[in-house]
Amino acid sequence: MTDDFRSRAKLIPKGNRYEDFQVGRVFEHHWGRTITESETAQFSTLTLHFNPHYYNAAYARAHGHPGIVANPMLVFTTVFGLSVEDLSEGGGPFLGVNELTFYQPVYPGDTLRARSRVLDRRLSDTHKGFGIVTWHTEGLNQRDELAIDFKRTNLVRQRTA
Amino acid sequence: MKLAPLTGRGNYFEDFRVGNVLRHARGKTVEPLEQVWITNVTMNTAEGHFNEHLMKSSPWGRRLGFGGVTISLCIGLAAEDTAENALMELGLDKIRLKAPVFHGDTLYCYSEVLEVRDADRPDAGIVRFRHYGVNQDDKHVFEGERVVLLKRRAPWAGK
Numbered sequence A: 001m002t003d004d005f006r007s008r009a010k011l012i013p014k015g016n017r018y019e020d021f022q023v024g025r026v027f028e029h030h031w032g033r034t035i036t037e038s039e040t041a042q043f044s045t046l047t048l049h050f051n052p053h054y055y056n057a058a059y060a061r062a063h064g065h066p067g068i069v070a071n072p073m074l075v076f077t078t079v080f081g082l083s084v085e086d087l088s089e090g091g092g093p094f095l096g097v098n099e100l101t102f103y104q105p106v107y108p109g110d111t112l113r114a115r116s117r118v119l120d121r122r123l124s125d126t127h128k129g130f131g132i133v134t135w136h137t138e139g140l141n142q143r144d145e146l147a148i149d150f151k152r153t154n155l156v157r158q159r160t161a
Numbered sequence B: 001m002k003l004a005p006l007t008g009r010g011n012y013f014e015d016f017r018v019g020n021v022l023r024h025a026r027g028k029t030v031e032p033l034e035q036v037w038i039t040n041v042t043m044n045t046a047e048g049h050f051n052e053h054l055m056k057s058s059p060w061g062r063r064l065g066f067g068g069v070t071i072s073l074c075i076g077l078a079a080e081d082t083a084e085n086a087l088m089e090l091g092l093d094k095i096r097l098k099a100p101v102f103h104g105d106t107l108y109c110y111s112e113v114l115e116v117r118d119a120d121r122p123d124a125g126i127v128r129f130r131h132y133g134v135n136q137d138d139k140h141v142f143e144g145e146r147v148v149l150l151k152r153r154a155p156w157a158g159k
Helices: A037-046 A057-062 A070-089 B034-043 B052-054 B067-082
Strands: A027-030 A092-100 A111-123 A130-140 A145-159 B022-023 B086-097 B108-117 B124-134 B140-151
Touching: A027 A070, A037 A070, A037 B034, A057 A111, A057 B022, A070 A092, A070 A111, A070 A130, A070 A145, A070 B067, A070 B086, A111 A145, B022 B067, B034 B067, B067 B086, B067 B108, B067 B124, B067 B140, B086 B124
Parallel strands: none
Antiparallel strands: A027 A111, A092 A145, A092 B086, A111 A130, A130 A145, B022 B108, B086 B140, B108 B124, B124 B140
């Protein structure tokens, strides 16, 4: 019988907790992602982001670009998304972002990867069992050039003893 | 291809004055389409955004929206009026998610002009906006600043 697979299974846990975020610790995040033309066009139209640079190739070329430009909000959410398993999947709401800079355009075919450094952490006074952590996250392209960076703050669950 | 007819005539750099507050005409109901598509396409692995079964037993009782979707949609709702004639998005700051957004909520957006200044190129200027997002109950769910490089009318409106 194989019906006991659930009792034999060991959970493979995901995510980190407050205690894992020593100030200065660097995370090189997983996977990377090549931005595609269909995704940036679909993202822009689903979010009603009506700037033709993101879905009209002739318009983008007339402004000096090689073709469609990746919507910067897709660049942001992709770099953010790549960081989630390491930084925030462990639980706790996303509170805010400061000092986000877009350094250069990203084009379909460019590949983004993300890395983050822990800037600050403290225990929450109002949310028992949680701390507040701030990370500096960078999004780099395939030439290792900085495309975007930002500081993100989350409530992060403490490890239960 | 003529460029100027493809975008608006009332949203060049010169059209924005510090203190102006814009109410953007359209709202958008946030469907699982936007929430789950954007969460999964950007490889956000937090299952609170896509596991309804798990979230039914959470304090919220249902899936929570990904904050990146709230930010992108609020800025998107403002985009025709504040980004259509943008040459480049420069940055964001002081982004705050003030209340959770759930599937089926409807978002509306307002924008305030905080600053206008020259850019380092003569055909464009820089505007700093503060965008506000509210839901169907007039609850303030999002706020954040955005800095954008906008075309000036004279060099661009005839192209």
